[in-house]
Amino acid sequence: MSLAHAILTALNERPSSGLELARRFDRSIGYFWPATHQQIYRELRDLERDGLIVEVADGGGRGGKRTYAILEEGRDELRRWIAAAEDPKHIKDSLMVRVRASSSLGGDLLPEIRRHREIHARQLAEYEAIEKRDFQGALSEIRRRQYLVLQWGLHLQKARLDWADAAIEQLETLSASRGEGPIAQDPMIHDPKGTS
């Protein structure tokens, strides 16, 4: 239920058209709430219908640029949402499921983990470049809060990188001691309490 709120946040910073929002979502806000232009257009329609935003400087329908701005009702809704309690969502991570699957089925995950390692290293470098470029020296309060968001990105990518490095090391020493192949014939795994 929060693509709407992410869009309200973006429009609260600056009135924008759908495509401008889509492009802004490729960076900054989109790092933590990605969205395609199709989703954004649908949501803009709904937000306008609900009276939280308005179209300004109308430029007609298909093909013409439509710029939207947030209304006071939209800010009210944003304030309400900021203050609301909302638990962190569980993260889906197919790589972890595959590691788990490989523990009973075998298979060489090293190339894939190395590939992910590089992706996270690149993302980390990108965040660090943003940090150097935009968050040096004395910061306004607004900027300091934006910095907090970037800091989470840095933390997350570092954690992924650390995990990948540890995993690569552990799997290399494992595969050095034997040839690859299925690890277990028996599908049952060791599970002392039957609660796995």
Add this chain to the structure above:
Amino acid sequence: MSLAHAILTALNERPSSGLELARRFDRSIGYFWPATHQQIYRELRDLERDGLIVEVADGGGRGGKRTYAILEEGRDELRRWIAAAEDPKHIKDSLMVRVRASSSLGGDLLPEIRRHREIHARQLAEYEAIEKRDFQGALSEIRRRQYLVLQWGLHLQKARLDWADAAIEQLETLSASRGEGPIAQDPMIHDPKGTS
């Protein structure tokens, strides 16, 4: 597209009924691929239709327990999927969007961040308990791979905890120096290159 694979992974470890799977998904596998019983029943139906699993020890329809086991075709599909390249998915994090929103709208996020801190501290403690209980001393290869998955859980919760602690500290020193309330009257924010 990988709830099916998560279920195949679970069934490869041990044949199970729908509800047993749902319960197993509340722990272990479900930490990285959560699923409700409704999803699981739907997926079991489709997997059986596609010939990747079979019902064994049939107990009739509504109200009777149905136990499923993986077929060799299911294992083939799992092997194929383990080896396939699949990029890490972007993570949606509504707390980060709210921090960003609060940077132009104001609002006190400290209570919410403290609440999240406690949730992550509890989850970390849970993972550490599992580590102590199940991953001490010499480990089989199977168990070592399962340990890798747990290690990612530990990394992730530690990163969240660290971020929360840093955020709490920074926001406390900020709010100590002024009263709460909107930070900016002007919805436009500082954005040197217009690329935020």
Add this chain to the structure above:
DNA sequence: GGAGCCATGTAACCCGTTACATGATTAC
């Protein structure tokens, strides 16, 4: 025979994904 739980299932809705369609503007 009713309360509570185990177990499977249906239905409606929302959101995200993918593929495609169409109009407007600019560059040559």
Add this chain to the structure above:
DNA sequence: GTAATCATGTAACGGGTTACATGGCTCC
């Protein structure tokens, strides 16, 4: 005038969420 790009939009599908329905078993 046509190709490329900007910009908005439609349609179909699939997965996840929530609420609810139903049958069977056990305990008292």
